Amino acid sequence: MPDSPSFETLSVEPVSTVDRVVEELRRALFEGDLEPGTPLREVALAGSLGVSRSTVREAVGMLVADGLVDRIPNKGTSVHALTADGIRDICRARLVLETAGVDGWADASDEARDVVRAANAAYGRLVRTKASAQELTAAHLEIHRSLTALTGSPRLIAMSETLYAEIRLALAHLDRARGNTREQAHAHSDLLELLEAGRLTEARASLVEHLAGAERSLLESVDP
Amino acid sequence: MPDSPSFETLSVEPVSTVDRVVEELRRALFEGDLEPGTPLREVALAGSLGVSRSTVREAVGMLVADGLVDRIPNKGTSVHALTADGIRDICRARLVLETAGVDGWADASDEARDVVRAANAAYGRLVRTKASAQELTAAHLEIHRSLTALTGSPRLIAMSETLYAEIRLALAHLDRARGNTREQAHAHSDLLELLEAGRLTEARASLVEHLAGAERSLLESVDP
DNA sequence: GATTGACTGATTGTCGGACAATCTCAGTGT
DNA sequence: ACACTGAGATTGTCCGACAATCAGTCAATC
Known part of the structure; x- marks a missing residue:
């Protein structure tokens, strides 16, 4: 044998x-x-x-x-019906989790960093091929998930996933506001470039700004 | 009528x-x-x-x-049986959540700050009156919960509570390592003083140190 | 002797039916 | 206008049942 x-x-x-x-x-x-x-x-x-x-x-x-x-x-x-307060809360929470990931870029594992790169690339690919809205949001949220995953903490990742699930639910009924996909793609790529360059404080600022924009976009879905 | x-x-x-x-x-x-x-x-x-x-x-x-x-x-x-990795993960996660609260001390609501003060006072009172181990841990964790609550985010608070539940479960089988309750009381009071004085970066450092000590103490419970 | 296969008992996963408690709402009476 | 009442719908909880799965044991096989 x-x-x-x-x-x-x-x-x-x-x-x-x-x-x-x-x-x-x-x-x-x-x-x-x-x-x-x-x-x-x-x-x-x-x-x-x-x-x-x-x-x-x-x-x-x-x-x-x-x-x-x-x-x-x-x-x-x-x-679940999301209120404006709920959206604000989700965005505050995801800001905490994702900045924790961004701040830990230098200490993160190589695999975790590669996941971010791969998620960003996959999103850009989908934008070019005009994928469906659901695929786009899934890929988009995957980028942010990978940011939290930079912490390497299973529990923080699990927490962030519940947030993304709620966001995804809210986004399911908001097929408009899709015009900004291209800008978002740029925002992500910019963020990644800053990370690769080791300019962490700027990356953090970029993330804060990006999330503020996402919050505005989400708030439109409940407040017409 | x-x-x-x-x-x-x-x-x-x-x-x-x-x-x-x-x-x-x-x-x-x-x-x-x-x-x-x-x-x-x-x-x-x-x-x-x-x-x-x-x-x-x-x-x-x-x-x-x-x-x-x-x-x-x-x-x-x-x-649930906690592993050493699990404890490390929990402590990393609670560090993220609690520092988020500490960093937001200035922006927090007056009520949230009062909750921290009350929790700290209640803990000190229990230490003096030689309360039971369970009461002590409950009061201790309440302090940390109130720190996360400084963010004012229900979702972050809910997340932290699951962490504290796990910690409490681990602590239930660790009645020794209770000798450091007095030092911990000092650590909390020191942290609060730094917060009141608005010396946030020092407060943050104090919290990091305190949590590192807690992690060591917890690790003893699984690694004899 | 190690591996395989079959048997057994315990436990979970899923089902269907049952019934009390509770909520909703229309209708009734005053 | 207000309070009461009753029917219908829905949930919360219970029970009993059975297949699927798992952890052993033990015999059969190579």
Whole structure:
């Protein structure tokens, strides 16, 4: 027998029914199929998804924990509706997390830095090929996620992901304000250049400005 | 009719069975009744708590979302066991959140600053009266929570609370290392004095040092 | 002797049904 | 205009059931 191989690259993901339901609901939320404020009736969902109410309940509970769905006891759950205060809060929070990542650029691992570069390149590619709005926002948020990931902290990354999920939900119902994609691409590239050059304080300032712009754009989605 | 009173202070919390179970489990975790790694069997818990398995399942699911309990699919749940890497990660994350609060001292609301002062005072009082270890850790973590609360961001506060919950769980099984409570009280008071004096960079440095000490202390709990 | 395969018991994941508690809302009565 | 009432809908909780999965044990095989 040839000495036992390791099989370290192999893996099977045991995807449970609840996971599939969560995934399907997230997809529907991010694609804008479900308007914010829409009630999520357990029996109706169970019926159309072909699963039991218990399973739907558990899946919805996870989305509630993620902040994508609001629950009022004894009244039901509904698609999370973002307020202006909520947007301001999200932006303040992401500013904290992303600047933490930018400040740690020098101390970050090479892989983490490469992820930022790759995310930026992927976004630029999508802008040129005129991808769909959902793909663009996903790629855009991936850049910012990679910034937080510069900290190398799994918990900070997990926190930031809940923020991006909320943003993505808000952006799903805002297909306008897409005209600034090209400027945003420049903003990201500029930020990355500053980072590569080691000009951290300028990079930080660039990020602050970029996020302020994002906040304005998001606020338009709730305040017409 | 006498002109209608306000009743603003009144409220009834519609406490569901799941909430009570969650609360009871948290208590048990924080008091150290349950060793890290202890499996949480659904039927056993349902039996001793006098509720159905569904309810236990939902409650445990919430604790999993909070990071207090680990779940391995098809294998079960167990009390979260903190690794050395986990502690390092938590401390990095709390450093980011708490420094964000400290940096925002000047811009914070008066109430938020008062909360910090009150928390510090309450902690000092407990140290003098030789309170129990659990009370001390609770008061201690409340100080740090109030620091993050200086940001005024509900989401950042919520994030920090999950961190403190994990820390509290780790501390529940570390009744030694309590000798440094007096030094810690000084550290907090010093930090607060620097803040009051507006010497923010020094305050920040003080916090960094204090958190490094906390990390060392926590690491002892996993690495004997 | 190590590996494989089959059996067993325990536990989880999912299902369906059931029922009380609670909310909503229209309707009724005063 | 106001309070009460009742029906319908929905959630919260419980129960019982069963397949799928996992951790052992133990025999069979090479």
